[in-house]
Amino acid sequence: DHNCECFKQQLSRVIDFSDDKAIMVNNADWLLDxxxxxxxxxxxxxxxxxxxxxxxxxxxxxxxxxxxxxxxxxxxxxxxxxxxxxxxxxxxxxxxxxxxxxxxxxxxxxxxxxxxxxxxxxxTLLTNSEGKKMGKTQSGAVWLDPKKTTPYDFYQYWVNVQDADVIKCLKLLTFVPMDEIRKMEKWEGKELNEAKRILAYEVTKLVHGEEEAEKAKKTAEEVFAKGGVSADMPTSVIPDVVGMGVLDMLVKTGLLPSKGEARRLVQQNGLSINDVKYNDVNGVVTEDMITDEGMIIKKGKKTFHRVVTQ
The missing domain is CATH 3.40.50.620 (HUPs)
Incomplete structure (x- = not known):
């Protein structure tokens, strides 16, 4: 019943359930008996x-x-x-x-x-240019539920899709006029990055509403303009983070699903803490890592996250 309510809430963004214009029924009504x-x-x-x-x-x-x-x-x-x-x-x-x-x-x-x-x-199923189903990242599935994938992380997922998948996603998932998308097919480099931002904004608006899409867009711009810091950026509150293993901390933030994947990220030189590359798989969080703005973690080139103690 809980799942059904969640489905209805999510679908209400695109389907009008008022006055029985659309109805949702539960097949348990006939299957269970x-x-x-x-x-x-x-x-x-x-x-x-x-x-x-x-x-x-x-x-x-x-x-x-x-x-x-x-x-x-x-x-x-x-x-x-x-x-x-x-x-x-x-x-x-x-x-x-x-x-x-x-x-x-x-x-x-x-x-x-x-x-x-x-x-x-x-x-057609949503697949990437290699024919694999989209929706899986290092941290697991991309959820429509804002409690499982925040609107900002959802926005960032679409900003980071592969170049080869941008146009297809714009065609399948947005209401951007086809004439405009056909013009984007010729874009390359920085222009293609702009197409990704349009995709991210439109899909986030569809799933989470215009207000959340605007907020995610603004936060993303601030994060990159200010070297990874924004008041609205994804933040984890971990009171006892000092002394905690860096790998454990990465898992606790939700940036990585397991210590094994966190270890691989560090070994592959994909982690920065406060804008400094971090490569000690056995390291622990020290007090000097927690600045006035918190600890700013950067995973790969584009994923930013802040850790604060309160």
Whole structure:
């Protein structure tokens, strides 16, 4: 229920739920009350295992190991479509390309059980120029929830996308007019960096609102103009940081997910503390590292973070 409320809150930025213009329902309303034997008889009999195993989503999982729970996803999602059609006259299901087989399963189930014609539509998955899914960084996933990924860090993620991915992201994720994006396709160097800032601003505005986008943009400009310091920059309060191992401190800030990755960052000369390169993997935080402005950490070339004791 908590997750559902979070989804609705996030989706409210782009979908209007007022006056039932859009409705959100929980498939637990019909899935939790299912009788297993009846479900197998009524719904399971409509699916061919041979056909299911030809689906790309199952083929990939079979190589790594496919649980019986995962094998049931297609049946449950197809049943969702059947119930949504019966309860709300839902005629089209939307999803990512990786949901294609499950959506087709639902279309076929609606035809078999109720002789209804329904439809499916999929979207291209967000991948980088190497074909890998976007959304993973050294610190883990990029979240829409501001408590998990702050609007500033969210903004910075898009500022730091690879050059080859900027135009595609502008086309897929923003409402910047296509004519303007086509002009940006010819940009290089500093101009391309400006395209990244436009991308970051527009996506942050869409997810977190204009006020947070403006704040993130202003903070980013201040951080780089003032050598990594801004009143609104990401900050961690760690009262007992003095005497703490630098690797432990990096993990506590959330900049790195583990001591192993923190160690690699230091060994690869990717960490600066108060604008000075830091390369002691066994080092501890000393009092002189905490200035009036706190301790300014720089990870790589573009990620800044401040640590204060109170």
């Amino acid at each position: 299912l009788n297993y034997v009846e479900f197998l008889r009524d719904i399971g009999s409509c699916f061919s295992v041979n056909k299911m195993l030809t689906a790309e989503c199952f083929k990939q999982r079979l190589e790594k190991g496919l649980s019986f729970l995962e094998f049931n996803y297609m049946l449950m999602q197809s049943y969702d479509f059947l119930m949504l059609n019966r309860k709300y006259d839902c005629k089209i299901e939307l999803g990512g390309d990786d949901q294609w087989s499950n959506i087709l399963g639902g279309i076929d189930l609606c035809r078999r059980k109720d002789q209804k014609q329904v439809y499916g539509m999929t979207f």
